[in-house]
Amino acid sequence: MLRYLARKLFIYLLTFxxxxxxxxxxxxxxxxxxxxxxxxxxxLMPDANAALTSYFMAAFNLDQPLWQQYLNFxxxxxxxxxxxxxxxxxxxxxxxxxxxLPYTLGLLLPSILLSWYVGNVVGALAARRKLLDNTVLxxxxxxxATPYMWLGILxxxxxxxxxxxxxxxxxxxxxxKAEWTWKFISSLLYHWILPFASLFLVAxxxxxxxMRNMIIYELESDYANYLxxxxxxxxxxxxxxxxNAMLPQITGLALQLGAVVGGALVTEIVFSYPxxxxxxxxxxxxxxYFVIQGVFLFIIVGVLLANLIVxxxxxxxxxxxxxxxxxxxx
Amino acid sequence: xxxxTGSSPAAPAAKSGRNEILxxxxxxxxxxxxxxxxxxxxxxxxxxxMLATHEPLTFDAPPGLPPSADYWFGTTLFGQDVFSQFVHGxxxxxxxxxxxxITAAVIGMLVGFFAGYRGGIxxxxxxMLTNVVLVIPTFAVLxxxxxxxxxxxxxxxxxxxxxxxWPWAARAIRAQTFSLTSRDFVGMARLNGExxxxxxxxxxxxxxSSYLVMTFILLFGGAILTAATLDFIGLxxxxxxxxxxxxxxxxMNAALQLGMWWWFVPPGLAITAIVxxxxxxxxxxxxxxxxxxxxx
Amino acid sequence: MLAVSDLKIHYRTLAGAVxxxxxxxxxxxxxxxxxxxxxxxxxxxxxxxxxxxxxERMQYVGGQVTLDDKVLPIADDRAMNPYRFREVxxxxxxxxxxxxxxxxxGRMIDELLEARGLKGATLRPELERxxxxxxxxxxxxxxxxxxxxxGMKQRVVMVLSTLLDPSLLIADEVTSALDVxxxxxxxxxxxxxxxxxxxxxxxxxxxxxxxLAQVADSIMIxxxxxxxxxxxxxxxxxAPAHPYTRLLLGSLPEVGIRFEEKRLPGIKGRxxxxxxxxxxxxxxxxCPLAFDKCAEEPPFIEIAPGHQVACWxxxxxxxx
Ligand SMILES: Nc1ncnc2c1ncn2[C@@H]1O[C@H](COP(=O)(O)OP(=O)(O)OP(=O)(O)O)[C@@H](O)[C@H]1O
Ligand code: SF4
Ligand SMILES: [Mg+2]
Numbered sequence: 036m037l038r039y040l041a042r043k044l045f046i047y048l049l050t051f052x053x054x055x056x057x058x059x060x061x062x063x064x065x066x067x068x069x070x071x072x073x074x075x076x077x078x079l080m081p082d083a084n085a086a087l088t089s090y091f092m093a094a095f096n097l098d099q100p101l102w103q104q105y106l107n108f109x110x111x112x113x114x115x116x117x118x119x120x121x122x123x124x125x126x127x128x129x130x131x132x133x134x135x136l137p138y139t140l141g142l143l144l145p146s147i148l149l150s151w152y153v154g155n156v157v158g159a160l161a162a163r164r165k166l167l168d169n170t171v172l173x174x175x176x177x178x179x180a181t182p183y184m185w186l187g188i189l190x191x192x193x194x195x196x197x198x199x200x201x202x203x204x205x206x207x208x209x210x211x212k213a214e215w216t217w218k219f220i221s222s223l224l225y226h227w228i229l230p231f232a233s234l235f236l237v238a239x240x241x242x243x244x245x246m247r248n249m250i251i252y253e254l255e256s257d258y259a260n261y262l263x264x265x266x267x268x269x270x271x272x273x274x275x276x277x278x279n280a281m282l283p284q285i286t287g288l289a290l291q292l293g294a295v296v297g298g299a300l301v302t303e304i305v306f307s308y309p310x311x312x313x314x315x316x317x318x319x320x321x322x323x324y325f326v327i328q329g330v331f332l333f334i335i336v337g338v339l340l341a342n343l344i345v346x347x348x349x350x351x352x353x354x355x356x357x358x359x360x361x362x363x364x365x
Numbered sequence: 366x367x368x369x370t371g372s373s374p375a376a377p378a379a380k381s382g383r384n385e386i387l388x389x390x391x392x393x394x395x396x397x398x399x400x401x402x403x404x405x406x407x408x409x410x411x412x413x414x415m416l417a418t419h420e421p422l423t424f425d426a427p428p429g430l431p432p433s434a435d436y437w438f439g440t441t442l443f444g445q446d447v448f449s450q451f452v453h454g455x456x457x458x459x460x461x462x463x464x465x466x467i468t469a470a471v472i473g474m475l476v477g478f479f480a481g482y483r484g485g486i487x488x489x490x491x492x493m494l495t496n497v498v499l500v501i502p503t504f505a506v507l508x509x510x511x512x513x514x515x516x517x518x519x520x521x522x523x524x525x526x527x528x529x530x531w532p533w534a535a536r537a538i539r540a541q542t543f544s545l546t547s548r549d550f551v552g553m554a555r556l557n558g559e560x561x562x563x564x565x566x567x568x569x570x571x572x573x574s575s576y577l578v579m580t581f582i583l584l585f586g587g588a589i590l591t592a593a594t595l596d597f598i599g600l601x602x603x604x605x606x607x608x609x610x611x612x613x614x615x616x617m618n619a620a621l622q623l624g625m626w627w628w629f630v631p632p633g634l635a636i637t638a639i640v641x642x643x644x645x646x647x648x649x650x651x652x653x654x655x656x657x658x659x660x661x
Numbered sequence: 662m663l664a665v666s667d668l669k670i671h672y673r674t675l676a677g678a679v680x681x682x683x684x685x686x687x688x689x690x691x692x693x694x695x696x697x698x699x700x701x702x703x704x705x706x707x708x709x710x711x712x713x714x715x716x717e718r719m720q721y722v723g724g725q726v727t728l729d730d731k732v733l734p735i736a737d738d739r740a741m742n743p744y745r746f747r748e749v750x751x752x753x754x755x756x757x758x759x760x761x762x763x764x765x766x767g768r769m770i771d772e773l774l775e776a777r778g779l780k781g782a783t784l785r786p787e788l789e790r791x792x793x794x795x796x797x798x799x800x801x802x803x804x805x806x807x808x809x810x811x812g813m814k815q816r817v818v819m820v821l822s823t824l825l826d827p828s829l830l831i832a833d834e835v836t837s838a839l840d841v842x843x844x845x846x847x848x849x850x851x852x853x854x855x856x857x858x859x860x861x862x863x864x865x866x867x868x869x870x871x872x873l874a875q876v877a878d879s880i881m882i883x884x885x886x887x888x889x890x891x892x893x894x895x896x897x898x899x900a901p902a903h904p905y906t907r908l909l910l911g912s913l914p915e916v917g918i919r920f921e922e923k924r925l926p927g928i929k930g931r932x933x934x935x936x937x938x939x940x941x942x943x944x945x946x947x948c949p950l951a952f953d954k955c956a957e958e959p960p961f962i963e964i965a966p967g968h969q970v971a972c973w974x975x976x977x978x979x980x981x
Contacts, residue, residue, distance in 0.1 A: 049493070050496075050497045176641050179641075183594065184633075185633030185634075188629050188633060196624055197624065293501070300508075304597070316599070319512055319598065319600065327508065331505045334505040335501065338501075338502045
C-alpha cells in the first residue's frame, strides 16, 4: 500500500518537474521569439516600461547561461512568484489567479462531484434494465460527444437569451458590490446555475455510460454468477456489483480531471464567468504570457493534488491495494 | 435493438472469418446508424465546399441574415456566409481528427507494443513516460504551446493534439500486447529468431487489429473535440476557418444576445453528431468483434 | 437421489440452437459420487449448470429433473431459487474467482446467508469446523480473497457451497487449476464431505481420469450432447463397452494424463457440430466399429446392472 502510494507520488513529482520545464522552455525555444514581442509591447506602455524591462531581465535573465536561467525559474516558482501580469501591470499573476480561482473551483468541484455521483447512480440503474438502458445509453453518448462550450451556448441561448430565465454573463450582477450580503450571494448563485448545469450535464453522460458498462461487466463476473447459483437475491448481487464497479470509476475520476478543467475554462468563456478560463482568454487576447503560464502551472498543481487525493481514497476503499499484492491497480 | 447475435465456440462453421464479421456488422444497428451519420458529414466535408456559393471569410453578404435560399445557413454579423464557413469547418475538423488520431495512434501503438512485448526496463521507462503524460492536463499544455506559436496551421494543431492524447491508448495496447505475448504463436516466432519488429507487426498487431481499429476511432473523436475546444479559446489555426472558431466568433460577437442561432447551432451540432457517431460506431464494432457482447 | 430424464437444453444463437444437451437420462443414487467425463464441448458444464441455474442463453427444451422425489423447476428461475444452495449446490469451474474480491470472506458469507433468510452467527461454528476439516483456520474469514492461495480459495468455496448440506453437489473441474498437492487435498475433501454426510450425492466433472478413479463410484461418459456410457468406476476402467470410452481411455497412455482441450490424438476427427448434429449415432464418423445399423440412433440401455451404454455393438462386447 505504501509502495503503491510512493510510486504514484514519484510519478506526480516527475510530472510536476516536466510541467515546470515545459513552462520554462516554451517561451525560450518557440519560433518567433515571444520575448521580442513582449519587449515591443512594453514600448507602448511608457509608465510600465522601466519596471517591466528590469523585471524581464530578472525573470528571463537572458544573458545568463541556460542552466542558471532554469534554476532561477524554479527559485522564483518555489517562492510563489509567477511574475507580473502585463495587461494589468503591475498586478502579480498570483493575485489575478487568486481572484479567479474561487469562481472556477465553485464551478468545478460541485459539477465534478455531483456528475460523478449522479452519473454512477443513473448508470447503475440503467444496466440490465432494457427500457431505461435504451434511453440512458444514447443520451449518455450524445452528452459525452457534446463539446462543453456548445452545451453552454445552447443553455445560454434557450434559458438565458430566449426565455430570459437566467443571466447570460458574468459571475454576479455587475451593479452590486462584492460583499457578503444575501443579495450578493443570491446573485452569485443565480449566475452560477447555467455554467454549472452545462459542465454537469456533459460530464454526467460519460459517468453514466462508464458505470453502466462496468456494472454489466461485474454482473457477468464469476463471483456474481456464483452468488446467483447459490440463490442470492438480485439485491445482494447488485449491491456488490455496484460497489465493485465504483472502484474503477474512482480512478476514472482522476483521469477525467484534465478534460473537465478544460471544459470549465471554455464554459467560463461562454458565460463571461470571471474564473481562470476567462483570465486565460484575456491573457491570450492581450498576449499576456505570464498569465497564461501562471494559469498553466496552477492547473497542473491542482490536477496533481486532486490525483493524489483520489489515490488515497482509492487505497482506502479498495482492499486489493491495501493487501499490497496488487501494484498498479489503475 | 435488433437481434444481432451470438456465436460461441461452436459458432456456425460455414460462415467463418471475414464473412461472419461482415454478416454481424451489417446487422448491428449501432454500427450502421453511426456509420451513416459519419459518412453524411464526411461527404459534407468533401463536397460541401464545392457546393458553397460564397467564400467563407469574405464580407460580401448582408449581415445577420437568417437562413434563406441565397444563404442556406444565414450570414454572420459581419456578412459572411455561414454555410460556406460550416462546410469548410467540417473539412478542418475531419483533417484534424484524422491527423491527430493517426499521430496519437502511431505513438500509442509504438509505446504500447514495445512496452508490452519487451517488458523489463523498456517497459518501466515507457510506462513512466505514459503515466506522466497521462496525468498532465494536456489541455493546459496545449494552451501554453498554442499561445506561443504565432502562426498555426491545421497540421500543427493536429500534431500537438496527437502528441498529447496517446497515453490511454498506449496503456490499453500494452495490456493487450502483454497478454498476446504469452501465447504460443508468439513464442514460436520468438524461437524462430524473428526480429522484435517482425513479431510485433507480423504476429501481434494483426491479432489485435480489431482492437486497434476501435482505439483509433476513439482517438479520432477525441482529437476533433480537443481541436474544437482549442479553436474556441482562439488558439486554433490562424489560416483557416473551423467549427470551433465559428462558435468563438459567434459568442464573442453577441450572437447569443441577438438570437442568431444559425451561427452557433450548426458547428456544435456537427461536432456532437460526428463524435457521437464515432462513439456509437465503436460500441457497435465492439459487439461485432466480441461475440460475448452480441445481444440476443 | 437424482433422476434426470430426457433433458434437453439448447443455447440460443443467431445461427440456430446449439443442442448442447440432447435428451439425457440418468440417475445418481444417494451416497454416489458420479464422475462426468468427455471431450471439451460435449456438454458437461451445460449439464451441471442446467441442474442449478440456466444462464441467459440457455433454453430449457424438455425433460424432467427429480431430486429426492421433488420435481425441480429448472426452467423457472424464481421457482428454482429456494432449491439452490439448500438442495442443489455447485462448486463452479471458476472457483478461483468465485468470491467477491472486495469483501472479507466471512462478511460475504454472512451477507449471503442473511439474504437467504439464515443467520450467519448461528452457522459460524459449523462453518469454522468444516474449514478446519479442510485444514483452514478461522482467520481466513477475516481475509480478502486475494490474500488466499488458489487451493485455499477452492476449499473455502467447497465449504461454503456445502454449508447447508445440499442433497446434490455439482463440482465442475474443481481440480484443474490447482497444483498436484492441492488437487489431492481437494479430491480427498470431496470424498470426506460425502462420507460425513454433508452432501448426499455428487456429480464431479473433470478431465482428469486419475482423480475420477480416486473419488468416483461411477463414471458417466458424454459425447456430443448425448450420453455414451455410465457404469461403476471399475467397469469403466476395466471393461468399457462403448468404443468411444475405450478410445478415450486408450488415448491416455498413462493414468493421470488429462485429455484436455481439442483433439484426442488417439481418436481421429472432431466431434460433430451441435448446431445440426448428424442423425444416427453421433460417434459414427469417428467410430472404428461403425456399421449399417449405426445410421439409426442407438438407445441408452442397461446391458448389465448399473451399466448403461448407447451403442449397437455394446451387447456383443459385453458378452464377448
Ligand atoms: N454461451 C454459449 N452460447 C452458445 N453455445 C455455447 C455456450 N456455452 C457453451 N456452448 C456450446 O455448448 C456445448 C457444450 O458446452 P459445455 O460448456 O457444456 O462443454 P464442456 O463439456 O463443459 O466443455 P469443457 O470441457 O471445455 O468445459 C459446446 O459445443 C459449446 O460450444
Ligand atoms: S453405435 Fe455404431 S457408430 Fe456408434 S459407437 Fe456403437 S458402433 Fe460406433
Ligand atoms: Mg466445462
